[in-house]
């Protein structure tokens with residue numbers, strides 16, 4: 001049967017507006033990360049409370065991935081992106097007027113829930129509107145384009161926060177999310193390939209079990225966990241205070257340096273996409289190589305006597321940023337090991353990895369910083385280089401856990417492929 005809508009101009013239009021919704025989602029997600037110091041003042045919060053904001057949002061995001069995957073297979077991407085944009089608009093509006101920790105947390109929960117609906121929905125749109133080699137390439141590019149949302153947090157949002165204050169800045173972010181709600185309703189369609197809401201015989205539990213039974217789904221989860229937890233930890237909470245309060249960088253320089261994440265995603269994403277498509281058998285090695293690079297650079301920076309030179313911090317950020325494109329390899333494992341009927345669920349499962357890893361890491365780092373502050377007699381210096389050195393070393397524990405499970409699941413996946 002001919003399918004003229006595939007790869008058509010309309011397909012690009014639909015994908016373009018879906019990407020705008022994802023760019024908005026990333027900017028809503030990362031906006032709190034650049035507002036860490038202002039949030040500490042506004043909510044009179046300790047490091048642990050500040051970490052709690054990111055952790056709560058991540059728990060909600062990660063916890064919603066599997067239900068979102070199941071809903072996606074049932075209702076299709078258009079409804080989920082629409083609901084996600086509306087929830088994020090409401091959450092940021094609530095955060096704009098919040099004056100205490102519980103109100104702020106409610107706002108972040110709403111943002112986390114809305115955010116959770118967007119990325120996996122955009123991935124699900126791809127096979128409905130595109131065919132052939134465009135699908136794997138656009139999978140990488142979706143992750144890459146989305147990172148442009150960080151630029152919005154880093155530059156206009158951060159500048160607005162410093163000049164116009166908390167309420168105005170978060171209200172504007174809410175307006176942005178609402179605008180993508182309107183454009184999604186107007187332009188995003190599921191396409192002729194979408195069969196409509198499914199009333200399949202498979203229960204949610206059996207779909208999850210089916211996806212989890214595939215060693216490729218589990219390898220995808222641990223790949224996403226190990227490649228993405230450090231970048232999420234850095235971007236969402238601890239990177240900015242570490243650069244400013246630990247490494248003594250000027251706040252404008254530190255927030256400008258966050259754009260390194262975007263540049264690396266834009267440069268490395270397509271390269272890794274092409275490599276993964278051509279040499280699929282080496283996918284896990286690419287991911288492990290990038291993880292090794294990240295750990296080596298963290299070791300250099302944390303062991304550096306005194307504050308590290310700017311160029312070393314830049315190399316650290318480049319290597320941590322490489323974890324973003326590397327994490328997309330996890331989705332490639334899910335796609336190539338699972339049948340289409342459970343692909344949404346498998347993608348959702350994989351996408352929890354880097355976020356589960358990050359919320360554990362963010363929380364433990366906050367806990368260690370507070371403990372060290374107390375041990376020092378609560379001298380008022382919550383963030384200092386010595387404390388950051390100890391607290392951020394926790395990342396090595398998490399990486400060791402992730403690498404171990406990647407190697408275990410890789411062996412099982414290879415055995416599974418050999419038996420096929």
Ligand SMILES: N[C@@H](Cc1c[nH]cn1)C(=O)NCC(=O)O
Pocket residue numbers: 119120142143144146147228265269323324325327328351354
């Ligand atoms: N790690 C990202 C993808 C990515 C690609 N380039 C940089 N990052 C990811 O898994 N995103 C999921 C999401 O919901 O945004």
